[in-house]
Amino acid sequence: xxxxxxxxxxxxxxxxxxxxxxxxxxxxxxxxxxxxxxxxxxxxxxxxxxxxxxxxxxxxxxxxxxxxxxxxxxxxxxxxxxxxxxxxxxxxxxxxxxxxxxxxxxxxxxxxxxxxxxxxxxxxxxxxxxxxxxxxxxxxxxxxxxxxxxxxxxxxxxxxxxxxxxxxxxxxxxxxxxxxxxxxxxxxxxxxxxxxxxxxxxxxxxxxxxxxxxxxxxxxxxxxxxxxxxxxxxxxxxxxxxxxxxxxxx
Amino acid sequence: xxxxxxxxxxxxxxxxxxxxxxxxxxxxxxxxxxxxxxxxxxxxxxxxxxxxxxxxxxxxxxxxxxxxxxxxxxxxxxxxxxxxxxxxxxxxxxxxxxxxxxxxxxxxxxxxxxxxxxxxxxxxxxxxxxxxxxxxxxxxxxxxxxxxxxxxxxxxxxxxxxxxxxxxxxxxxxxxxxxxxxxxxxxxxxxxxxxxxxxxxxxxxxxxxxxxxxxxxxxxxxxxxxxxxxxxxxxxxxxxxxxxxxxxxxxxxxxxxxxxxxxxxxxxxx
Numbered sequence: 001x002x003x004x005x006x007x008x009x010x011x012x013x014x015x016x017x018x019x020x021x022x023x024x025x026x027x028x029x030x031x032x033x034x035x036x037x038x039x040x041x042x043x044x045x046x047x048x049x050x051x052x053x054x055x056x057x058x059x060x061x062x063x064x065x066x067x068x069x070x071x072x073x074x075x076x077x078x079x080x081x082x083x084x085x086x087x088x089x090x091x092x093x094x095x096x097x098x099x100x101x102x103x104x105x106x107x108x109x110x111x112x113x114x115x116x117x118x119x120x121x122x123x124x125x126x127x128x129x130x131x132x133x134x135x136x137x138x139x140x141x142x143x144x145x146x147x148x149x150x151x152x153x154x155x156x157x158x159x160x161x162x163x164x165x166x167x168x169x170x171x172x173x174x175x176x177x178x179x180x181x182x183x184x185x186x187x188x189x190x191x192x193x194x195x196x197x198x199x200x201x202x203x204x205x206x207x208x209x210x211x212x213x214x215x216x217x218x219x220x221x222x223x224x225x226x227x228x229x230x231x232x233x234x235x236x237x238x239x240x241x242x243x244x245x246x247x248x249x250x
Numbered sequence: 251x252x253x254x255x256x257x258x259x260x261x262x263x264x265x266x267x268x269x270x271x272x273x274x275x276x277x278x279x280x281x282x283x284x285x286x287x288x289x290x291x292x293x294x295x296x297x298x299x300x301x302x303x304x305x306x307x308x309x310x311x312x313x314x315x316x317x318x319x320x321x322x323x324x325x326x327x328x329x330x331x332x333x334x335x336x337x338x339x340x341x342x343x344x345x346x347x348x349x350x351x352x353x354x355x356x357x358x359x360x361x362x363x364x365x366x367x368x369x370x371x372x373x374x375x376x377x378x379x380x381x382x383x384x385x386x387x388x389x390x391x392x393x394x395x396x397x398x399x400x401x402x403x404x405x406x407x408x409x410x411x412x413x414x415x416x417x418x419x420x421x422x423x424x425x426x427x428x429x430x431x432x433x434x435x436x437x438x439x440x441x442x443x444x445x446x447x448x449x450x451x452x453x454x455x456x457x458x459x460x461x462x463x464x465x466x467x468x469x470x471x472x473x474x475x476x477x478x479x480x481x482x483x484x485x486x487x488x489x490x491x492x493x494x495x496x497x498x499x500x501x502x503x504x505x506x507x508x509x510x511x512x513x514x515x516x517x518x519x520x
Contacts, residue, residue, distance in 0.1 A: 051467070150422075153407030154400055155374075170452065171403045189451075 011218070013198065017081060020073075021053040025064040031072055038076065050078045051102065055085030066093040128132070143180070152176060152190065164194075172212060181205070191215075197238075204237040219244055252285075252360040255367045256385035256423075258409070260401030262372030265430040266395045269488075270369035271299040272477040273389065276492030278333035279477075282364040285324065287355075288338035289381040290371035291346055297337045300327060301473020304502055311339035314351030320358050329478060334363075344377040352380050374408060383414050387424045387495075388456065394443040395433045399451050406452065418419075427454035428491065433462040434507040445505055458491035460484050461504040 022030065038045045057064055066086065073080050081092040084102040091101050092175060143162030152158055152166065154173030164178035167185050174190035175180060182194045183204040195202030195217040202216050207232055213222050216239045227246060234249045257270040262488035267290075274286035287310060288296035297303040302325045308318035313336070320336075336355075337345065359366050370381035382388060388409050392402040409423050410416060416423075427449060436442040445459065465482030469475065477492070479485040483504060490500050 028297065150410060151406070153405075153410065154403040156407040156411065171400075171407075173404065174399060174407070187450075 011198070016088075017049045017051055018054050018077075019051045019084075021055075022057045022064065022069075025057060025062040027068060027072060030069070031076065044202075046077060048078055049081040051082040051084060052080055052086075054087070058085060058087055064090065066090040067097065070097055085209060114143075119181060122157065140164050145180070156188075178202070193220075194237075200239045202239075205235075205249070207234045208232055209235045214244065214246075216244060221246075252356075252363045252366045254356060254360075254380040254385045255365060255387045255389060255427065256370055257367060257389045257391060258372060258378060258382055258405050259372065259391040259398070260307075260378075260405040261393075261398045264391050264398055265428075265460070265466075266372070266391050267295050267299050267369055268470065268476065269389060269391050269428060269430065269460075270345045270367050271475040272485075272488040273297060273492055273495070274367040275300075275327070275333055275475040276477050276488060277329060277365045277367070277496075278327070278330045280492060280496060281332065283332045283334075283362070284365040284367060285336060285359050285363045286367040286369060287331060287336040288369050289347070289377050290369065291338045291341065291377060292343045293371065294338040294340040296369050297335060298473060299327075300335055300475060302327065302335055302337075303473070306337045309337045309339040310347045311342050313355055314346070314348065318362070320355065322340060330337070331473070333375045344371070344375060347376060347380050349380060349383065353384060354481050356384050364443040374404065378405075379408070379412060382409055383412070385409075385413060385423050387414075387426065388459065389426050389428050390452070391428045391430055392452070394429060394433075394445075394448060396443065399443065399448055402452060408456075425454050426457040426495070427452055428457050428460065430460040431462045432504065436502065438507040457494055457504065458487055459502060459504050460487045460491075 024030065052073070053070065054064065066083065068078050081097055082102050083090065084099045086094060086101065094101050094202060116154035124230060145163035145165055146158075148158060148164070148166045149168060151168040152170040152174040154171045157175045158164065158177065160178040160180070163180040164176060165183045166176065166186075169186045170176055170184055170188045170190040170192070172189040175193070176190065177193045177196050179195065179197045181202050182192050182204045184192070187208040188206040189210045189212065191213040192206070192211055192225070193215040194205050195206045198217050200217040204214055204216065207247070209226070210232060211223060211226070213220055214237055216237065219239060219242055221244050230246045230248055235246050236249055237244055237246050239245070255273070255275070257266050258334035259266050270286055274284050278284040283352045286296065286300075288294055290296070291311060297306055308323035310323070313320055313323045326334055326335040327335060341421050356366060368381045368385065371377040390402050390405060392398050406425060409425060413423050415421065427448070429445060433442055445456070449456070459493040461483045464481055465479050466484050467477050469479055476482060476484050477488040480489070487504055490503070493500055
């Protein structure tokens with residue numbers, strides 16, 4: 001199986017992209033101010049992806065045609081890649097244009113460049129660093145932990161979209177994967193992969209470490225690299241600066 | 251309704267067919283009408299172990315395909331009239347087995363028999379999967395060596411996920427461990443895994459330890475199930491296995507190398 005390379009694989013990653021916060025629906029004013037900004041730093045904005053934030057605008061009940069703003073942005077060299085805080089109509093338009101919709105989470109105000117300009121005039125262009133996901137983020141629902149009481153035998157694979165809790169042994173040749181943490185309250189002989197979507201804060205806990213392979217967010221160790229001292233002991237495993245730390249639980 | 255037992259292991263050569271023949275004979279001897287089915291289509295062996303190879307006319311595949319009736323294909327054992335053998339076809343391969351066909355044959359047998367023993371082929375392909383699919387109980391035959399233990403572990407995973415009971419969310423298949431070809435002297439010298447080593451990985455209910463014994467080979471060659479050789483340790487061990495399966499409490503023996511009183515008492519020979 002390992003000899004043939006797979007056709008593809010999924011990896012999780014975060015990107016940085018500027019957010020364009022609009023305070024007016026006046027297209028002429030927007031274009032004018034954007035041009036001024038671009039003239040200040042043409043290289044910075046060239047072919048830049050952009051997330052359009054309509055929260056402020058919608059607070060002011062100023063209606064904006066999303067198709068129009070997208071066309072405008074594309075014309076002057078931006079790549080709109082997301083919308084946040086849009087109303088129903090705008091989100092619908094975004095979907096038609098295949099632009100991912102970000103559901104707004106409550107967070108601190110993004111850092112704004114040019115505080116002084118704020119009072120000066122609308123429109124305002126704000127650049128903030130914000131991570132975006134390449135796919136429209138689904139509504140955030142808490143994922144329940146997966147509980148398994150049966151032994152995981154050689155050849156079996158278990159995948160949990162949240163935390164994974166296993167009360168029985170995990171045999172050599174078995175594979176357990178979780179997007180969150182992994183807890184094994186028994187002997188772990190197989191492969192355990194936590195934080196498979198890139199969650200570097202994920203941890204692995206087990207009562208008896210004899211694993212073939214352990215991995216957190218893609219960083220892994222095979223049994224050959226496991227320390228003799230922690231072998232067959234209760235441990236927790238976590239990631240620190242891309243290094244897997246295996247620590248005995250006293 | 252018959253109780254369906256699958257004798258399985260994943261790995262080949264560990265003693266599945268020997269075990270199938272022995273326990274089927276043991277159950278029949280205990281007064282239960284028993285059928286034993288050879289699922290190893292293309293590599294037919296069970297008929298040899300049971301000494302009925304010269305009486306095979308129709309086989310399992312003929313029944314599945316409707317070319318023969320079950321009564322025509324079943325062979326009555328000459329040592330015990332409650333034991334019937336359904337031999338595999340030697341000229342076909344595992345693709346001749348279908349889930350629908352196997353299910354139909356087992357349903358029909360269930361009406362008339364108390365136990366149906368399915369002798370699984372090695373591997374985890376179609377033959378093995380169909381042998382275990384309808385099972386109620388599984389006898390996992392394991393040798394005390396690492397590759398056999400791992401294959402058994404793999405098989406246990408399949409038992410718990412790919413059986414009819416698993417698919418229908420019924421009670422899982424009851425799994426038992428049979429440790430075969432166990433040589434207490436070699437375990438003592440560290441050449442073989444001990445019972446504890448095996449149980450640490452598999453943690454199953456132990457139905458019995460079958461000691462490595464010359465009588466197994468001679469019984470196979472003679473076509474008489476080893477359980478009928480009451481003087482041999484392997485024969486006695488299989489008799490214990492059947493008794494334990496039927497609910498009797500018997501202490502485990504043949505675990506330690508020291509030649510204890512049991513051996514002197516029974517005058518067992520290797």
